[in-house]
Amino acid sequence: MPVQGHATMTPGDLVRIYRRMREYGLNDPHSGNASLRLGNQVWITPHGAWAEELTDAELVLLDLDSEIPTGASWDTPLHCATYRKQKAHGAVLHGHGLYSVAVSLLGGSSFEPLDFEGRLSFPRVPIVDSSPETPFEDAARAVSEALREHPLAIVRGHGVYSAAASLEEAWHHLAALEWSAELAWLHQEVSPRASRKTAGRDRLRARLSRQSAKNPRRRPRS
């Protein structure tokens, strides 16, 4: 497979990769988003894009230094912040792979793959949090920061962001993470040691929730 550089990627490639994310089950028909940076210009999928039907003409073109046009994905600020913070990135993808999201719900601030390929490509995937009140703002800040150094970041309980020099490379990481996460999930289901760990965590959660029911925390005054 030829390696794509910034200059060789086209809006048509962006549509192809966004559709592929859907075909592989990493998004539902209208979720996720994808962008491609060429110099100071960014092509991004529109808000509410329909993966199976998306065409080049529906992509939104913007300038990194200008205001975000209406109709662009709600995650556009995150994509722009990622490109501004890491000049080497030429593509950003966002998907909702089930296992990638599931492992983020187990707790912790990162996901460490157990499989050889995953450990080689992304030994530690940061997991960041976002509040229900400001989910897009929180994710834009935390994810763009994480993607400075890492190829992938997971927003807990939400989805995965992948950034790389090319669309193909970003796609490769997104798909490979889902594979590693599925393997890790299967492993914790069958491993007696992991099951004991999970059971201990479940007992701790149950105890904490009983305690908080007895002593509800007072809301801080604003």
Ligand SMILES: [Zn+2]
């Ligand atoms: Zn999402």
